[in-house]
Amino acid sequence: MGVNDSVMQKVLMMVTPQDEYDHVINLLQQHHKWFQESIPLIASENIPSPAVREALMSDFGNRYAEGWPGERVYAGCRFIDQVEFKCIELMKKLFEAEFVDVRPISGVVANLVVYTAFTEPGDTMMALSIPCGGHITTGKKELGGTAGAVRGLVVEYLPLDYKELNIDVDKAKERIQKLAAEGRPPKLVMFGASVFPFPHPIKELEETIRSVGGIVAYDAAHVAGLIAGKQFQDPLREGADVVSLSTHKTFFGPQHGGVLSWAKYADKTKRATFPGMVSNHHLHAVAGVTIACAEMLEFGQEYASQIVKNAKALAQALYERGFNVLAEHKGFTQSHVILIDITKQGDGGTIEETLEKANIIINRNLLPWDIKEGRHFMHPGGIRLGVSEVTRLGMRESEMCEIAEFIKRVVIEKEPLEKVKTDVAEFRRDYQKVHYCFENATDAYKYIKIR
Numbered sequence: 001m002g003v004n005d006s007v008m009q010k011v012l013m014m015v016t017p018q019d020e021y022d023h024v025i026n027l028l029q030q031h032h033k034w035f036q037e038s039i040p041l042i043a044s045e046n047i048p049s050p051a052v053r054e055a056l057m058s059d060f061g062n063r064y065a066e067g068w069p070g071e072r073v074y075a076g077c078r079f080i081d082q083v084e085f086k087c088i089e090l091m092k093k094l095f096e097a098e099f100v101d102v103r104p105i106s107g108v109v110a111n112l113v114v115y116t117a118f119t120e121p122g123d124t125m126m127a128l129s130i131p132c133g134g135h136i137t138t139g140k141k142e143l144g145g146t147a148g149a150v151r152g153l154v155v156e157y158l159p160l161d162y163k164e165l166n167i168d169v170d171k172a173k174e175r176i177q178k179l180a181a182e183g184r185p186p187k188l189v190m191f192g193a194s195v196f197p198f199p200h201p202i203k204e205l206e207e208t209i210r211s212v213g214g215i216v217a218y219d220a221a222h223v224a225g226l227i228a229g230k231q232f233q234d235p236l237r238e239g240a241d242v243v244s245l246s247t248h249k250t251f252f253g254p255q256h257g258g259v260l261s262w263a264k265y266a267d268k269t270k271r272a273t274f275p276g277m278v279s280n281h282h283l284h285a286v287a288g289v290t291i292a293c294a295e296m297l298e299f300g301q302e303y304a305s306q307i308v309k310n311a312k313a314l315a316q317a318l319y320e321r322g323f324n325v326l327a328e329h330k331g332f333t334q335s336h337v338i339l340i341d342i343t344k345q346g347d348g349g350t351i352e353e354t355l356e357k358a359n360i361i362i363n364r365n366l367l368p369w370d371i372k373e374g375r376h377f378m379h380p381g382g383i384r385l386g387v388s389e390v391t392r393l394g395m396r397e398s399e400m401c402e403i404a405e406f407i408k409r410v411v412i413e414k415e416p417l418e419k420v421k422t423d424v425a426e427f428r429r430d431y432q433k434v435h436y437c438f439e440n441a442t443d444a445y446k447y448i449k450i451r
């Protein structure tokens, strides 16, 4: 051991487990404080109500309940079963679904349930590519995507119309028929995306997909709250056989997943979830989702309609300040998300980092044409902004203009970041409560100590 090593060793030994424990708690508390003072614009994130957070801290999170409620493999499920049945009942009502499985623990797991129920390894599936807004769960094997690398599906891409930021219907029909002619018809076509500003053409493509024996699937991870709030398309009515969910993006949280489908697909979907994909299924989160469903039933329409208004308002305000917000000719968006070509101002990675220093939390995003132009995901040409969380904090159109102004001050005027950060914290002071919920005595990001 060198001198330096032995000194190091002594220093390390002076850090006690108690110190480590205190340190972690301190980091958690710092995170909470930071989010109290920041503008959260990550399109996949949201803030749950105090009641949902309470459910997350409940003892449900320490239990097992393998199987279907009422037919569990474990004892001790008396109340857990009642909550899970209620969750299924409320989800059915919200989404007008014949069958609901609330056990998938996340959107990724929900997609794996869909793949397992409806495909075999080696089958062809279609989805949007990642630069075109697709998600890693629908990625090809060579990219390590879930569909390709985990389920062994051969992924072919749905074509995107770059200007419309939507699936190109005619080209998609051609591609489906070509694959069928080659003897590898898509067994499953996955609509939905992570950059999802406009409703996808399910109705327009359903017949072609069915004519080659394909299943119509819809990934509602991003837009579940907008569908529940009746402000986006209704995939089950438009022809989807199965819909996968995350419950925490536009939906009211907590982080969890779910699958919606028809009664005729219930058995195989259930089997894919358990024993296929979960053992414990995060029962505290199921309880949280159940509470979130009740909140959605009561406040969902008002919330979702404000989200769409806010997204349009933020897009317009940024556009007027010189940002190249895409799809201007279509009103920028019909959902919670907007996509900005940031190449005039820099690259997405650097801008993400700079904005973070001013307490504005956004994420860099590939533009559909980035790969062809030699950009990649660390330094892409785009940024993606979502307004779900700021909407849930009670912000409206006028606050969207203020947010656009902060972004302009950082990205275009290049004001000192510390100055903007101070003003952001000041702006945030009035938005510390979760709205669209039954009770909000506890502040949105309050660190809750129960030790």
Ligand SMILES: *Cc1c(COP(=O)(O)O)cnc(C)c1O
Binding pocket: 044, 106, 107, 108, 109, 111, 134, 135, 137, 192, 193, 194, 219, 221, 222, 245, 246, 247, 256, 257
């Ligand atoms: C976020 C996302 C998922 C994964 O959801 P998690 O709940 O984070 O596992 C799946 N599909 C799409 C399109 C997504 O954007």
